[in-house]
Amino acid sequence: xxxxxxxxxxxxxxxxxxxxxxxxxxxxxxxxxxxxxxxxxxxxxxxxxxxxxxxxxxxxxxxxxxxxxxxxxxxxxxxxxxxxxxxxxxxxxxxxxxxxxxxxxxxxxxxxxxxxxxxxxxxxxxxxxxxxxxxxxxxxxxxxxxxxxxxxxxxxxxxxxxxxxxxxxxxxxxxxxxxxxxxxxxxxxxxxxxxxxxxxxxxxxxxxxxxxxxxxxxxxxxxxxxxxxxxxxxxxxxxxxxxxxxxxxxxxxxxxxxxxxxxxxxxxxxxxxxxxxxxxxxxxxxxxxxxxxxxxxxxxxxxxxxxxxxxxxxxxxxxxxxxxxxxxxxxxxxxxxxxxxxxxxxxxxxxxxxxxxxxxxxxxxxxxxxxxxxxxxxxxxxxxxxxxxxxxxxxx
Numbered sequence: 001x002x003x004x005x006x007x008x009x010x011x012x013x014x015x016x017x018x019x020x021x022x023x024x025x026x027x028x029x030x031x032x033x034x035x036x037x038x039x040x041x042x043x044x045x046x047x048x049x050x051x052x053x054x055x056x057x058x059x060x061x062x063x064x065x066x067x068x069x070x071x072x073x074x075x076x077x078x079x080x081x082x083x084x085x086x087x088x089x090x091x092x093x094x095x096x097x098x099x100x101x102x103x104x105x106x107x108x109x110x111x112x113x114x115x116x117x118x119x120x121x122x123x124x125x126x127x128x129x130x131x132x133x134x135x136x137x138x139x140x141x142x143x144x145x146x147x148x149x150x151x152x153x154x155x156x157x158x159x160x161x162x163x164x165x166x167x168x169x170x171x172x173x174x175x176x177x178x179x180x181x182x183x184x185x186x187x188x189x190x191x192x193x194x195x196x197x198x199x200x201x202x203x204x205x206x207x208x209x210x211x212x213x214x215x216x217x218x219x220x221x222x223x224x225x226x227x228x229x230x231x232x233x234x235x236x237x238x239x240x241x242x243x244x245x246x247x248x249x250x251x252x253x254x255x256x257x258x259x260x261x262x263x264x265x266x267x268x269x270x271x272x273x274x275x276x277x278x279x280x281x282x283x284x285x286x287x288x289x290x291x292x293x294x295x296x297x298x299x300x301x302x303x304x305x306x307x308x309x310x311x312x313x314x315x316x317x318x319x320x321x322x323x324x325x326x327x328x329x330x331x332x333x334x335x336x337x338x339x340x341x342x343x344x345x346x347x348x349x350x351x352x353x354x355x356x357x358x359x360x361x362x363x364x365x366x367x368x369x370x371x372x373x374x375x376x377x378x379x380x381x382x383x384x385x386x387x388x389x390x391x392x393x394x395x396x
Contacts, residue, residue: 295370
């Protein structure tokens with residue numbers, strides 16, 4: 001297929017998804033399902049076109065996630081970070097580890113997988129999804145008491161690094177179980193990735209902010225371009241020296257979003273548009289990669305794991321994390337434990353072992369897809385009514 005035809009097809013799919021966005025909001029359907037549905041409809045042989053490239057889909061998804069997380073950081077105020085970093089930090093680290101542990105134990109009793117594969121499956125779906133959380137809270141204009149929404153946003157934006165490290169290490173272990181992975185190795189890897197990402201992202205962000213504020217560019221259109229270049233330097237520079245790219249994306253976004261003085265609003269509008277493009281490309285690529293007939297093979301097998309994750313593993317992990325914060329109300333604890341939204345991130349993470357050739361990885365991809373659908377439909381729809389039921393919502 002020629003590159004012209006590829007670009008035409010991609011543009012057409014994005015255009016169709018955008019046109020369906022408004023009616024989807026009318027019926028309360030999340031945008032990610034619309035774009036993913038467009039990919040499912042037009043790919044995989046239905047129109048004499050078959051797309052099956054785990055490596056490319058994983059690459060597209062990873063780049064898109066970096067952009068989405070960066071934009072989330074760009075729109076996060078310093079005040080929000082000060083309010084949420086303690087609770088959100090515990091949830092995004094210990095919460096992910098506990099969710100992985102509890103869910104893997106439950107999976108070992110419900111699925112015919114080895115314990116390593118259960119751990120890998122659990123790690124893939126252990127984090128909440130930044131794109132889903134930001135999208136639903138912003139589209140419904142939900143503001144919650146006790147900074148509950150801020151904690152959820154902070155957690156979702158910062159918990160992917162721990163999950164990603166677990167997925168990569170467990171993928172290596174699944175491919176070569178004889179090598180083994182020790183707890184000390186995981187700890188060293190985690191600390192290295194976190195501190196490398198923090199150092200590089202903060203340094204690049206501060207330098208970029210200083211340059212933009214002192215070298216006053218006459219052409220305002222160059223400001224978001226410079227921010228984009230700084231984002232790439234910070235994130236991929238961090239990854240190059242062993243840092244976690246998703247954490248670096250969020251940190252450099254927060255630093256630049258709170259530091260830029262000139263062209264701030266224009267920059268945010270530019271990157272909000274870029275974030276939508278990234279989401280569209282990612283969800284369409286994921287939809288193209290999924291084969292419908294494979295999905296139905298794991299439909300019933302996915303229901304119990306989804307229920308166990310949503311109603312047992314996530315709530316138990318969150319309640320343990322909140323033992324560190326005894327002043328938090330039971331309403332806040334219940335709400336956060338109930339809203340562990342999944343989105344594109346688990347599907348992108350599931351493509352990592354699939355692209356590496358781990359056994360049963362295709363089954364995991366399809367099961368993760370169903371868990372995401374169940375989470376988006378039920379947990380996404382529950383945010384507004386549950387916040388009202390618990391009297392956490394702030395009337396606008």
